[in-house]
Amino acid sequence: MDIRLLEQPFDAAAAHSAFLAEHGALGAVASFTGVVRAAASAGEVAHLYLDWYPGMTEASIQGIADAAVERFKVTALCIWHRCGRVEAGHAVVFVGAASPHRRAAFEAVDYAMDRLKSEAAFWKREIGPGVDHWVEPTINDAADLARWVKP
Amino acid sequence: MIAVLFFGRIADLAGHRRLDLAAAAGGDSLFALRDRVLAEAIAGGRVDTTAVRMSLNRIERRDDAPVNDGDEVAFFSVFSGG
Numbered sequence: 001m002d003i004r005l006l007e008q009p010f011d012a013a014a015a016h017s018a019f020l021a022e023h024g025a026l027g028a029v030a031s032f033t034g035v036v037r038a039a040a041s042a043g044e045v046a047h048l049y050l051d052w053y054p055g056m057t058e059a060s061i062q063g064i065a066d067a068a069v070e071r072f073k074v075t076a077l078c079i080w081h082r083c084g085r086v087e088a089g090h091a092v093v094f095v096g097a098a099s100p101h102r103r104a105a106f107e108a109v110d111y112a113m114d115r116l117k118s119e120a121a122f123w124k125r126e127i128g129p130g131v132d133h134w135v136e137p138t139i140n141d142a143a144d145l146a147r148w149v150k151p
Numbered sequence: 152m153i154a155v156l157f158f159g160r161i162a163d164l165a166g167h168r169r170l171d172l173a174a175a176a177g178g179d180s181l182f183a184l185r186d187r188v189l190a191e192a193i194a195g196g197r198v199d200t201t202a203v204r205m206s207l208n209r210i211e212r213r214d215d216a217p218v219n220d221g222d223e224v225a226f227f228s229v230f231s232g233g
Contacts, residue, residue: 051158051159051162052158053156053158053206053209053225053227055209056206056209056211056225059209060230117231118230119230120230121158121227121230122230122231123158123159123160123227123228123230123231124231134159134160134163134228134231135231136229136231137229137230137231
């Protein structure tokens with residue numbers, strides 16, 4: 001597993017290429033990159049500030065990664081997550097999963113992202129001209145998380 | 152001393168990122184500490200204590216756990232990552 005909490009920008013395309021080069025021979029590689037949107041409902045966003053709790057934030061990401069590997073039996077999992085100031089247009093999160101079968105790789109990435117949105121120890125603030133507010137979780141975030149609750 | 156940290160919207164409400172406090176005489180607990188450090192925001196109706204999440208030594212807690220000298224406590228709003 002490759003888990004990183006990054007205070008500096010990273011190149012998501014390079015992250016994907018490196019993950020593919022290392023694990024592509026398994027047969028299935030899926031990935032997701034989250035990018036800071038310049039437009040929000042409240043107005044133009046110049047950057048995010050992702051507050052984090054050193055130690056607890058890393059542990060929360062690791063716990064999500066462990067659960068994804070255990071649940072979907074993927075062979076490799078990568079989560080890179082930014083913290084601090086993240087400019088609009090920059091990658092904020094990259095998740096990659098590799099497996100012999102595509103379904104497991106797709107689902108592991110989907111699951112990890114849904115849990116990162118709601119359960120990783122981050123507090124997101126949108127900042128721009130006339131915009132400065134903490135982002136609250138949405139009903140959609142809760143619904144996304146609920147998809148993974150086993151009956 | 153107890154290290155008390157604040158994150159997210161709760162840091163704004165508290166007006167601090169960190170406080171170092173002596174434990175109350177007779178012992179402290181998460182709920183008592185929360186009500187003490189956020190007293191102004193609570194009195195002003197700016198925070199609903201049920202929305203304040205807590206951790207003790209970097210483990211999230213929802214109970215009124217005892218807090219002792221040397222512990223690290225954090226108060227924060229709901230997570231919003233990804």
